[in-house]
Every structure is written in structure tokens, then in C-alpha cells.
Amino acid sequence: MNLIAKPSKDNIKTYVPIGLFLVSLSFLDVFINAFFNLNLMGFLPSQLSYFLPLILGFIGFYLIRIEFSGVHSLDVLNKNINSNNFNALLTLFTIFIIIKSIPPMLDWFILEANFVGNSKDDCTGDGACWVFIKVWFNRFMYGLYPDAEQWRINTAFLILFAVVGASFFVSEKLKKYFVLFLVFVFPFLGIKLISGGSFGLEYVESAAWGGLSLTFIISAFAILFCFPIGVILALGRRSSLPAIKYISIGFIELWRGVPLITVLFMSAVMFPMFLPDGTFIDKLIRVLIAITLFEAAYMAEVVRGGLQALPKGQYEAAKSLGMGYWRMNALIILPQALKLVIPGIANTLLALVKDTPLIFVVGLMELAGMIGLAKTNPKWLGMAMEGYVFAGLVFWIICYAMSRYSQNLEKKLSTER
Amino acid sequence: MGKIIELKNVNKWFDKFQVLKDIDLEVSPQEKIVICGPSGSGKSTLIRCINRLEEHQEGNIIVDGTELSESTKNIEKIRAEVGMVFQQFNLFPHLSILDNCSLAPIWVKKLPKKQAEEIAMNNLKRVQIDDQALKFPGQLSGGQQQRAAIARALCMEPKIMLFDEPTSALDPEMIKEVLDVMVDLAKGGMTMIVVTHEMGFAKEVADYMIFMDEGKIVERAKTQEFFENPKSERTKLFLSQIL
Numbered sequence: 001m002n003l004i005a006k007p008s009k010d011n012i013k014t015y016v017p018i019g020l021f022l023v024s025l026s027f028l029d030v031f032i033n034a035f036f037n038l039n040l041m042g043f044l045p046s047q048l049s050y051f052l053p054l055i056l057g058f059i060g061f062y063l064i065r066i067e068f069s070g071v072h073s074l075d076v077l078n079k080n081i082n083s084n085n086f087n088a089l090l091t092l093f094t095i096f097i098i099i100k101s102i103p104p105m106l107d108w109f110i111l112e113a114n115f116v117g118n119s120k121d122d123c124t125g126d127g128a129c130w131v132f133i134k135v136w137f138n139r140f141m142y143g144l145y146p147d148a149e150q151w152r153i154n155t156a157f158l159i160l161f162a163v164v165g166a167s168f169f170v171s172e173k174l175k176k177y178f179v180l181f182l183v184f185v186f187p188f189l190g191i192k193l194i195s196g197g198s199f200g201l202e203y204v205e206s207a208a209w210g211g212l213s214l215t216f217i218i219s220a221f222a223i224l225f226c227f228p229i230g231v232i233l234a235l236g237r238r239s240s241l242p243a244i245k246y247i248s249i250g251f252i253e254l255w256r257g258v259p260l261i262t263v264l265f266m267s268a269v270m271f272p273m274f275l276p277d278g279t280f281i282d283k284l285i286r287v288l289i290a291i292t293l294f295e296a297a298y299m300a301e302v303v304r305g306g307l308q309a310l311p312k313g314q315y316e317a318a319k320s321l322g323m324g325y326w327r328m329n330a331l332i333i334l335p336q337a338l339k340l341v342i343p344g345i346a347n348t349l350l351a352l353v354k355d356t357p358l359i360f361v362v363g364l365m366e367l368a369g370m371i372g373l374a375k376t377n378p379k380w381l382g383m384a385m386e387g388y389v390f391a392g393l394v395f396w397i398i399c400y401a402m403s404r405y406s407q408n409l410e411k412k413l414s415t416e417r
Numbered sequence: 418m419g420k421i422i423e424l425k426n427v428n429k430w431f432d433k434f435q436v437l438k439d440i441d442l443e444v445s446p447q448e449k450i451v452i453c454g455p456s457g458s459g460k461s462t463l464i465r466c467i468n469r470l471e472e473h474q475e476g477n478i479i480v481d482g483t484e485l486s487e488s489t490k491n492i493e494k495i496r497a498e499v500g501m502v503f504q505q506f507n508l509f510p511h512l513s514i515l516d517n518c519s520l521a522p523i524w525v526k527k528l529p530k531k532q533a534e535e536i537a538m539n540n541l542k543r544v545q546i547d548d549q550a551l552k553f554p555g556q557l558s559g560g561q562q563q564r565a566a567i568a569r570a571l572c573m574e575p576k577i578m579l580f581d582e583p584t585s586a587l588d589p590e591m592i593k594e595v596l597d598v599m600v601d602l603a604k605g606g607m608t609m610i611v612v613t614h615e616m617g618f619a620k621e622v623a624d625y626m627i628f629m630d631e632g633k634i635v636e637r638a639k640t641q642e643f644f645e646n647p648k649s650e651r652t653k654l655f656l657s658q659i660l
Contacts, residue, residue: 316470317507317566321521321573322497331520336511413511 143210
């Protein structure tokens with residue numbers, strides 16, 4: 001009994017057009033339903049009309065599932081999204097969900113969203129109230145930093161971007177000085193410019209710093225310092241001197257075992273109690289040290305992974321050439337080990353950037369913190385969604401850029417083994 | 418003539434397993450010594466003790482007048498005088514061949530970069546891979562890599578060269594090009610200690626042969642005598658198997 005022959009090369013001419021037609025029909029039905037709110041199959045019993053696209057698509061996919069059809073695009077399609085009944089169903093579900101979710105998203109983000117105005121009352125549409133972001137944009141970028149002094153933050157970041165940008169266009173020899181400037185001079189120059197207090201610049205206390213600029217400041221300093229500390233800890237953990245080894249292990253395990261939020265809280269609240277009277281360390285600096293040491297412990301373990309992946313022969317070859325411990329590590333071991341763990345390093349640094357919002361526990365407010373503050377403003381209640389979507393987007397852009405950079409670095413540094 | 422390497426009564430253990438037993442060995446400058454023996458006999462460990470990649474627990478090892486012990490300061494200085502070539506080449510994969518060769522002269526001997534690269538190019542020419550200088554190790558054949566490794570060791574201008582089975586990881590076709598370089602080096606008057614199973618090479622260059630088994634030096638003899646008239650039964654058995 002072979003009422004319907006199994007799809008094969010023999011009946012490809014009839015089965016494939018019918019199959020494609022059925023699949024297209026099912027997509028079309030869902031599409032029209034989602035975008036124009038029309039139910040083409042409304043004349044059928046409600047249960048059937050609901051599942052009809054699925055049934056049509058499923059039959060269609062069955063008909064076009066022909067092995068080794070000889071048609072390249074059909075083979076690729078079958079292999080990737082239609083290899084068996086279960087995968088065909090998954091494919092249908094995924095595509096239906098995507099089609100279904102596009103119109104409401106479009107509505108909320110753009111079509112029904114409000115862009116004009118300067119108060120919550122101007123947001124009359126059903127969609128997002130982007131006016132909120134527009135009005136608060138300055139605060140989201142600079143926190144409570146005085147408006148008149150914001151040029152200082154802009155200048156600091158302009159210098160940073162200019163130097164980084166220029167370093168791509170100069171010779172290798174000059175590049176070295178650019179990097180030295182960025183690592184050893186600029187951080188302190190930038191901080192001095194932003195905090196002020198000398199050279200005729202008005203002093204702005206760190207409690208007023210905030211917004212995206214604070215996200216950048218904290219991330220940059222933490223990255224700058226946690227990296228070398230992490231490398232030292234990783235080397236320390238593998239040291240043959242027991243004292244250094246166990247101090248490193250103790251440090252790493254201590255910091256890895258405590259949640260960042262606890263560490264931050266302690267740095268802000270408990271740490272000052274242990275200081276002698278009269279000494280005062282700025283809250284931002286305490287928080288920076290806490291984040292740096294916390295992330296350094298993670299970094300150490302990532303780097304250790306790279307160190308362990310290197311064959312013993314590399315150590316022996318370096319030693320046999322008369323290199324001491326530091327030269328061996330600096331010239332032979334670390335360049336290879338760090339290259340191996342670039343993905344892990346990028347991972348840790350991305351996590352670091354995304355951990356910065358936690359500084360709200362000590363009253364510092366970077367981007368997400370400022371949004372949290374703005375959404376509780378009585379005039380702007382109910383704006384959490386817009387705020388956090390915006391924060392998510394900004395963080396995603398930062399992190400995606402970092403991720404791409406790490407991938408490029410990996411490619412650039414690869415020498416075939 | 419004074420001895421450049423002296424081992425007296427050296428014993429070494431890996432945990433409880435004794436790998437070297439009462440080793441006595443003296444090497445004069447310009448002497449070439451080939452060490453052979455079955456695997457696990459301690460020959461690699463022996464030459465790795467000479468530049469202290471392995472530590473010995475008993476006895477004395479004196480290299481160029483300096484005794485190696487835990488309290489030896491400047492072990493790096495001794496190592497710089499003792500070149501070593503490994504079975505697995507151990508080139509630095511992240512550096513070009515030229516940088517592999519010039520790195521240690523620049524950072525350990527503090528030579529100016531230009532001079533170090535000159536020395537590197539001369540040595541690469543000597544092992545006939547100067548045309549590969551700017552490539553990375555991964556782009557070279559095994560034989561070329563091993564020759565580069567020899568050149569790298571030579572760049573430190575060592576007084577002694579140690580070879581730890583330099584041809585064991587090579588395809589048969591490439592063994593000859595490496596051995597040729599080593600023969601050339603021997604004729605140039607280098608002090609060499611070579612662990613190898615290449616008996617043809619041994620006959621051509623060795624002044625002395627040493628046969629080791631189970632951590633002991635079983636036989637030590639002039640090369641001709643070693644091959645023509647071995648004294649111990651164990652040596653005879655070994656030679657009958659590999660010749």
C-alpha cells in the first residue's frame with residue numbers, strides 16, 4: 001500500500017513545488033496574522049485554524065526532505081534546518097515565534113514610541129517613552145558632575161580616543177611610546193583633570209561622578225591594574241617557593257570565594273573602621289581597589305590555565321639559554337601563555353565591565369545606577385523598561401566592541417604552530 | 418689538560434627510584450662523547466644534570482670550574498656556557514627563527530640587537546637555513562627546526578654542547594641533514610656530549626663511547642675499541658641489537 005510515495009529523487013519534480021508551496025503558505029498565514037491581524041483560515045473550526053500553519057509547514061517540510069537531491073540549495077536547507085521531523089518542527093516554531101514577535105517589538109521600539117517632548121506627559125503613545133532617555137541623557141553620561149565642568153570629562157575622553165586612534169596609524173617604534181603614555185601617564189592625568197583641585201580647576205568630589213563616564217573610569221582602572229596583579233598571582237601560585245605559593249593561593253581563593261557585592265560593601269563600610277582616626281581614603285579609590293583585587297583573582301586563574309598549557313620544553317629551552325626566572329617568563333612563557341588565554345581574559349574583562357553597576361551598594365552610580373535613580377523620580381515613575389533597555393544596549397555595544405577587539409588580537413597574534 | 422666537566426660519584430633519585438648510580442665522568446675540552454643505552458637507562462637525565470635542568474642529590478658536578486649545587490649562584494651563567502639541543506627542538510613558536518636565535522644573546526649576554534642578529538645570521542648560515550630566518554618555527558620542517566635549534570644554542574657561543582637525542586623525533590630523511598651539521602660542529606672543535614642511537618655518527622666523531630644501563634655507566638671506551646671489542650656482555654647484547 002503506497003498511497004504517497006516516500007519523497008525521493010524520482011518524484012522531486014512534483015514533491016518539491018508542492019512542499020515549498022505548503023511551507024510558504026504556512027509562513028504567509030502567520031505573517032498576515034501577525035502584521036495585519038487577519039485570520040485567513042478563520043472559516044475553519046478554531047482549533048484547526050490555530051494549528052493549520054504548523055500542519056501545513058510540517059507536511060511541506062516532509063515533502064521536500066529528499067536526500068542527495070542533487071540540488072545544492074535544497075540539500076543545504078535539508079541538512080541545516082530540516083534533517084528530520086523533530087528539526088522541522090523546531091524550525092517552524094522558531095520562525096513562527098520570530099514572525100509573531102516582530103510587530104509588537106516594532107510598535108514598542110519605534111512605531112508607537114514617543115520621541116518628542118520633555119516631560120512624561122508628552123508620552124501619549126503606547127510604545128516606549130524615549131523622551132525619558134533624552135531628558136536624562138546628560139545625567140546618564142555624567143552623573144551628578146556639575147554641568148559647567150563637564151568639558152573636563154569630555155576632554156579626558158577625547159584625549160584618550162585621540163591617542164588610541166592615532167596609535168593605529170603610527171610606526172611600531174612610536175606606538176611603544178603611545179602605549180607607555182596610555183598606561184603610565186594618561187590614567188593619572190585624566191583623573192587629575194576630572195577630579196580637579198589644582199591648576200585652577202574646581203575640585204569635584206568623586207561622589208558627584210557618575211553615569212557612563214564613571215563606568216568607563218572604573219572599568220579602565222580596574223582592567224589596567226587587575227591584569228598585572230593577576231599575572232603576578234598566577235606566577236606566584238606556580239612558584240617553587242612555598243611562602244609565595246601559599247600566599248598566592250590564599251589570596252586567590254579568598255577573593256574568589258566572596259561575592260563582589262560583599263567585597264564592595266566591606267570596602268565602603270567596614271574598611272574605614274579599621275583605619276586610624278584622621279586617615280581618609282576616597283570612597284571611589286576604595287571601591288576601585290576592591291574591584292581590582294577581586295577581578296585579579298579571576299584573572300590569575302585564567303592566566304594560570306595558559307601557563308599550564310605550555311609544554312615543559314619551553315621552560316627548559318629558555319633555561320638552557322641562560323635565562324633567569326623573570327626573563328624566561330617575560331620573553332618566552334607569558335607571551336605564549338597570554339596569547340593562549342585571550343578568550344578567557346576577554347571573558348573576565350567583560351564580566352568586570354558588567355559588574356560595575358554593583359557599585360550602587362556603596363552609593364556610587366554609574367550608568368545603570370543613574371537609571372535606577374532616575375526611574376524613582378516622582379515625575380518619571382514607570383520608566384524602568386526604557387531605562388534598562390537603554391542600559392542594556394549601551395553595555396552590549398561596549399562589550400561587543402571589546403569582544404571583537406579580542407578576536408582581532410587573537411588573529412593578529414597567531415603564528416602557526 | 419684540565420677537565421671542563423667532572424662528575425664524581427653522582428647519584429640521583431626520582432622519588433624512590435634511583436635513576437643515576439655512582440656516575441663518574443670526566444670530559445676534557447674539545448672531547449666528543451657519545452652516550453648510548455636502552456631507554457630508561459638514565460642517559461638523558463645524566464646530561465640534563467650537567468646544565469642543572471635536573472638536580473642531583475649526591476656527588477659533585479663541576480662544570481668549567483664551578484660546582485653545581487643548590488647554593489650555586491648564577492646558575493644562569495653556567496647554562497649560558499652550556500648549549501643544549503632537545504629531542505623536541507623546543508623552539509619558541511611565537512618568535513621568528515631569527516628572533517629565536519638572537520633573543521638570548523640580546524637579553525642574557527646584553528649584546529646590541531644588531532650584533533646579536535649578525536651572530537644569529539652567521540650561525541643560521543652555518544646550519545644552512547639562513548634563507549628561513551624570518552619564518553616562524555611552525556612553518557619549517559622537522560629537520561630545519563632542529564638545525565635552527567642548534568643555531569640558537571650556538572648563538573650563545575657555548576663552551577660545551579649537549580645533545581639529547583637530537584634526531585629521535587625526525588623523519589629518516591631529515592636525520593642526515595641534522596647529523597651533517599653536528600659532524601661539522603664536531604670538526605670545528607666543540608666539546609660535545611651526545612645522547613644518540615645513531616651509531617654511524619658515533620663512529621665518525623666520538624672520542625669516547627659510554628654505554629649506560631639502569632642508571633650505571635656499564636662501559637666507557639675509546640670508540641674503536643667500544644665497537645670492535647666491547648667488554649661487558651650487556652654492551653655486546655645492546656650493540657648486536659642496534660647495529
